[in-house]
Structures are given as structure tokens and as C-alpha cells.
Amino acid sequence: MEYLRRDVLLGLGALLAGSCASDRRASRAPLAPTAVDGPPQQLAPPDLRSAPPFEVVVGQRPYRRGRVRLELEWLRGRPWVHNYGHGGAGLTLALGTALEVRRLVGDHVAPGAAVVVLGAGAVGLASALELLRGGYRVSVHAEHFGPRTTSAIAGGQWAPSLVAKGDDAESRALYLRVLADSRRAVHGLLGRGAGVHERSNFAPEGHGASLLDVPDGVLPATVALERLPWPGTSGPGWARRTYLIEPRPLLGWLERQLHAGAVPFHQRRFDSAEQLDTLPADAIVNCLGEGAGALLDDRELRPLRGQLLHFAPQAHPWLLSYADGYVFPRSDALVLGGSVEADRPGLAPDPELSERILARGREFFGAGTEFGGVAAADSGRRR
Numbered sequence: 401m402e403y404l405r406r407d408v409l410l411g412l413g414a415l416l417a418g419s420c421a422s423d424r425r426a427s428r429a430p431l432a433p434t435a436v437d438g439p440p441q442q443l444a445p446p447d448l449r450s451a452p453p454f455e456v457v458v459g460q461r462p463y464r465r466g467r468v469r470l471e472l473e474w475l476r477g478r479p480w481v482h483n484y485g486h487g488g489a490g491l492t493l494a495l496g497t498a499l500e501v502r503r504l505v506g507d508h509v510a511p512g513a514a515v516v517v518l519g520a521g522a523v524g525l526a527s528a529l530e531l532l533r534g535g536y537r538v539s540v541h542a543e544h545f546g547p548r549t550t551s552a553i554a555g556g557q558w559a560p561s562l563v564a565k566g567d568d569a570e571s572r573a574l575y576l577r578v579l580a581d582s583r584r585a586v587h588g589l590l591g592r593g594a595g596v597h598e599r600s601n602f603a604p605e606g607h608g609a610s611l612l613d614v615p616d617g618v619l620p621a622t623v624a625l626e627r628l629p630w631p632g633t634s635g636p637g638w639a640r641r642t643y644l645i646e647p648r649p650l651l652g653w654l655e656r657q658l659h660a661g662a663v664p665f666h667q668r669r670f671d672s673a674e675q676l677d678t679l680p681a682d683a684i685v686n687c688l689g690e691g692a693g694a695l696l697d698d699r700e701l702r703p704l705r706g707q708l709l710h711f712a713p714q715a716h717p718w719l720l721s722y723a724d725g726y727v728f729p730r731s732d733a734l735v736l737g738g739s740v741e742a743d744r745p746g747l748a749p750d751p752e753l754s755e756r757i758l759a760r761g762r763e764f765f766g767a768g769t770e771f772g773g774v775a776a777a778d779s780g781r782r783r
């Protein structure tokens with residue numbers, strides 16, 4: 401598969417380099433041969449037929465109405481920096497919001513001070529690492545770490561999906577700064593064992609809006625395609641270079657950096673805001689994700705349930721978004737997504753929903769239904 405990976409990237413790289421940087425509606429460019437050794441005219445489709453998914457995972461995206469809460473508040477005599485509500489974009493934005501946390505803490509507390517980070521998902525761990533780099537004495541407190549967080553459930557696409565950006569100019573400017581910072585920081589993790597890989601993300605025309613919404617200065621310009629590159633698919637589409645962020649490797653990498661910096665981890669559940677007052681710290685950084693809703697009575701948090709199917713890994717070097725679904729081939733699983741459900745609490749997999757997700761994927765690739773359904777896998781591991 402290695403040659404395919406190189407071809408896809410080189411081929412699209414050539415297309416991207418040749419496209420007008422500011423024109424998203426560039427004339428459609430087929431995956432034509434390049435001067436190198438030619439990109440493939442077609443890509444191999446994923447195999448969604450020969451074996452059922454080995455697990456079905458469910459998570460609640462910490463969506464916050466209005467905007468991500470990224471601000472400083474003085475609470476009972478000490479600074480709190482809130483950093484939660486990243487919705488369906490926590491992997492995408494974690495490193496950028498962490499830089500903002502460091503700036504906000506730095507405005508009020510000098511390096512060397514004790515800072516408690518609440519939460520050990522991608523957002524909390526990334527914030528803790530930035531504070532460690534800033535010279536603070538950091539500790540992390542959370543009920544769950546690594547694989548048991550919502551962050552470990554994420555699909556792995558770098559795209560600002562299902563996240564509120566705010567309506568006013570100030571919020572929009574903050575969002576754009578965080579987005580650009582995040583992209584730069586994610587790019588800096590390439591080849592460092594953090595699960596970050598460059599990928600071309602394909603989508604049929606009219607779909608994948610969250611990635612199209614990224615300004616051209618942040619990601620390379622979108623390339624319009626006369627048709628999508630898989631047999632059985634038809635119709636125009638587009639491709640854009642972005643990143644695959646594998647959740648578990650990223651979380652593992654962040655944890656390793658913090659362990660190397662001797663940052664203590666405390667496993668603990670907080671059931672009331674008063675308990676937080678007892679924490680010995682000069683500043684508190686709140687990265688509780690969905691947990692911030694109940695603990696701080698933030699009624700803007702409206703979690704969005706998501707269910708994903710994990711198939712045995714397949715080495716495809718691309719990402720794909722389509723109507724109500726996506727395919728993200730990762731090293732630990734081929735991820736078939738997914739659902740977006742408001743006001744549906746809980747983490748139990750829904751077998752009928754799994755069937756619909758699978759049917760959508762097969763329909764997209766024009767595939768049959770050779771093995772039965774996915775119900776047998778619904779008892780699979782979840783967080």
C-alpha cells in the first residue's frame with residue numbers, strides 16, 4: 401500500500417499546488433497523471449462485506465451552544481480558565497485551545513505557580529502539556545484517563561465539525577486564531593509517534609461542509625473533482641489535504657510527555673463545585689468536557705451522541721466524508737461513521753442504528769450485503 405499512499409499525496413499535492421489558492425470552486429480536476437509517477441485513476445474501496453465490525457463505540461460530543469468556552473473567570477479569589485465545549489472537534493482544536501489556555505493563565509499567574517488541570521481527555525492533556533512547557537507546576541485530576549474518555553471515541557478527522565464558533569467578531573477572531581494554531585501544532589506532530597498523518601479527504605459535491613469552511617490560509621485549497629476515485633461511486637466531488645489524528649496514539653503521546661515532565665495524575669470524580677474549591681492550586685484549568693455541564697451548571701452544553709462502527713484495520717491512505725457518514729481508515733480500525741443525535745443521553749450501542757450506518761456505507765460504495773448484520777458486534781467494547 402505504500403506506493404498508493406505516496407501516489408495519493410503526490411498526486412493531490414500536484415493538483416493542490418496547481419490550483420488557485422483562494423478559489424474553492426476551481427474547475428474540476430480529475431485525478432489525472434502527474435509528472436511524478438501518476439496518481440491512481442481509482443482507489444481501492446474499503447471492504448465492508450467480508451467481516452462484521454469488531455466493535456461499536458458510542459460517545460457524547462461536548463457540544464456547547466454559542467461557542468466553545470475558552471475564557472478566564474475569577475471564582476472565589478482565584479483564576480479559573482475554562483476550556484470546554486469542543487463538540488465534534490476536540491481532537492482538531494485541542495492543541496490550539498491549549499495555547500490559548502497558556503496565554504490566559506500567563507496573564508494572571510507567573511511560571512512556577514501550581515496549576516490544577518481538570519479533565520484528562522485530549523483538551524485537558526494538551527492544556528496540561530502547554531502549561532508544563534510554560535514552566536508551571538501542573539497536576540491533572542480526572543475521573544477517567546486516556547482510553548476511557550470521549551476523546552478516545554473520536555473518529556480522527558482534522559476538521560472543525562459540530563462546534564459553535566460564536567456570532568460576534570471577537571468570537572470569530574478567537575476561533576480562527578485557535579484553528580490556525582491547532583493546524584500548525586498538529587502539523588508539528590507528524591512523524592513523532594503521536595498518531596498524526598497527512599491525508600486527502602474526499603467528499604461528494606455538497607458534502608463535508610466543515611472542512612470546506614476552513615480558510616485557505618489554514619489548509620491547502622480544495623480541489624474540485626469531476627468524479628470520486630472509487631469504482632462504484634459516481635458524480636463530482638472534491639478533495640482537500642488535512643490530517644488523520646488517531647485518538648489513542650495522540651492521547652498516549654500526550655500522557656507520555658506529561659509523565660516525562662513528572663506531572664502527577666490524580667484519578668478522582670468530582671460531584672460538586674464545592675469539592676473543586678478544596679484543590680490546592682494558584683489557578684484551575686477546567687477541561688471537563690461534557691462533565692462541565694452538570695458540575696458548573698452550564699446549560700449551554702448540549703451533548704451530541706455519536707455511534708461509530710470499527711472494522712478490522714485496512715491500509716487506505718485517505719479520508720472520506722459523505723451524506724450522514726464517513727470512512728476514516730486508521731491503524732487500529734477502519735472507522736465507519738456515524739450518527740449525530742441531540743438529546744439522546746447514554747452510551748449503549750443501538751443495533752438498528754449500526755445497521756443503518758453500515759447500509760449507508762455499502763450503498764455509497766455500491767456494495768452488497770454478504771454477511772448478515774452488525775447486531776452481534778453491538779455488545780462490543782465501549783468506553
Ligand SMILES: Cc1cc2nc3c(=O)[nH]c(=O)nc-3n(C[C@H](O)[C@H](O)[C@H](O)COP(=O)(O)OP(=O)(O)OC[C@H]3O[C@@H](n4cnc5c(N)ncnc54)[C@H](O)[C@@H]3O)c2cc1C
Pocket residue numbers: 458459460461462484485486487488489490491492493518519520521522523524541542543544545549550551552553554555556557558559668669670671687688689690691692695705706707708738
Ligand atoms: C462519535 C464521535 C466522533 C468524533 N469524531 C471526531 C473527529 O473526527 N475529530 C475531532 O476533532 N473530534 C471528534 N469528536 C469529538 C471529540 O471526541 C471531543 O470533542 C473531545 O473528546 C473533547 O475532548 P475533551 O477533553 O473536552 O473531553 P473528554 O475527552 O470527554 O474528557 C473529559 C475529561 O473530564 C473528566 N471529567 C468529566 N466530568 C468529571 C467529573 N465530574 N469529575 C472528574 N472528572 C471528570 C473525564 O473523566 C475526562 O477525563 C468525536 C466525538 C464523538 C463522540
